Amino acid sequence: MDHAHALGGHAADPAHIDTATGLDSRKLAFWTFIGSECLLFGSLIATYMAYKGKSLNGPYPHDEMINGHLVKGILNIPLTSFSTFILLMSSVAMVMALNGVQRGKRRDAILYLGATALFGSVFLGCQVYEFTHFYHEGLTLRSNLFGSTFFVLTGFHGAHVTVGVIYMITLLVLAVRGKLGPEKTLNVEIAGLYWHFVDVIWIVIFPLVYLIK
Amino acid sequence: MTSSTREIVHDQHAHPSTRFYWIIGALLMVLTVLEIFGYLGETRAVYTAGIAAVIILALSAAKFVAVVAYYMHLKPDHKLFTAIFVFPALLGTLVIVGMTMLFHVIPSTYTGHP
Numbered sequence: 001m002d003h004a005h006a007l008g009g010h011a012a013d014p015a016h017i018d019t020a021t022g023l024d025s026r027k028l029a030f031w032t033f034i035g036s037e038c039l040l041f042g043s044l045i046a047t048y049m050a051y052k053g054k055s056l057n058g059p060y061p062h063d064e065m066i067n068g069h070l071v072k073g074i075l076n077i078p079l080t081s082f083s084t085f086i087l088l089m090s091s092v093a094m095v096m097a098l099n100g101v102q103r104g105k106r107r108d109a110i111l112y113l114g115a116t117a118l119f120g121s122v123f124l125g126c127q128v129y130e131f132t133h134f135y136h137e138g139l140t141l142r143s144n145l146f147g148s149t150f151f152v153l154t155g156f157h158g159a160h161v162t163v164g165v166i167y168m169i170t171l172l173v174l175a176v177r178g179k180l181g182p183e184k185t186l187n188v189e190i191a192g193l194y195w196h197f198v199d200v201i202w203i204v205i206f207p208l209v210y211l212i213k
Numbered sequence: 214m215t216s217s218t219r220e221i222v223h224d225q226h227a228h229p230s231t232r233f234y235w236i237i238g239a240l241l242m243v244l245t246v247l248e249i250f251g252y253l254g255e256t257r258a259v260y261t262a263g264i265a266a267v268i269i270l271a272l273s274a275a276k277f278v279a280v281v282a283y284y285m286h287l288k289p290d291h292k293l294f295t296a297i298f299v300f301p302a303l304l305g306t307l308v309i310v311g312m313t314m315l316f317h318v319i320p321s322t323y324t325g326h327p
Contacts, residue, residue: 031294035301042305046312092238196284207273211252212266
């Protein structure tokens with residue numbers, strides 16, 4: 001059955017599609033994808049936690065007493081706290097963008113999709129600065145267990161944010177061209193699911209990597 | 214259309230107000246500030262690292278639930294989506310807790326050689 005025809009008079013409503021579950025298959029598939037991502041990040045975080053505090057040489061994440069000397073930790077908590085706020089703001093912007101599309105408010109959709117992409121880019125900028133700073137401080141993928149697990153975990157998250165920013169820019173272009181009306185609500189909802197999931201993963205990474213010693 | 218489908222249709226038509234989303238956003242900001250205070254409290258030796266970890270993890274869990282329930286709309290959405298998300302999320306959490314226990318809490322299982 002043609003999708004647009006299947007939607008009928010309830011264009012934004014996937015529940016009217018004739019599937020075994022009565023739910024839109026794209027949304028169901030996307031939640032399944034998010035479930036698989038939970039397992040991916042679960043394994044990365046588990047590896048980080050297993051090796052947490054087991055590095056035999058520096059740089060260390062937090063302040064350490066080595067042979068009676070205080071060795072300063074490498075993590076920049078103020079910068080990461082700022083980028084965490086930015087990512088949370090992007091989630092607020094994303095849900096407002098979805099709200100705008102659902103209500104047919106094109107201006108709101110453009111404004112908030114742009115804000116989401118901008119906040120995501122700022123977050124990535126902070127991460128690039130952090131990685132570059134760590135590299136100059138001698139922390140690489142190969143320097144110690146902290147470096148290996150930290151870069152793999154936060155790097156994978158950063159890659160997901162990058163994909164999300166590209167996704168948001170694509171939607172923004174569609175919104176500017178007037179091709180993101182209320183009938184496209186599900187497309188924006190799925191993009192929102194992806195973006196919020198990336199935020200949720202950071203909600204787990206931020207305390208485990210940065211705040212808890 | 215079955216009664217369960219009607220319920221889904223009703224749920225998906227009920228859009229929360231923009232004010233509601235801003236309130237959730239403000240709540241997330243406040244919880245993040247409290248997390249940072251939790252970290253600072255441990256750094257300034259107001260309480261132990263263990264207490265700080267419990268406080269920070271509890272706040273983090275609250276943020277997690279708020280985003281998933283309200284921004285990802287799991288609360289009003291069909292329960293099948295909740296099941297598809299919660300099962301692997303719990304499995305991932307179990308792996309994290311298991312590895313942390315093996316390497317940090319049960320000393321005999323750790324050889325000391327990475």
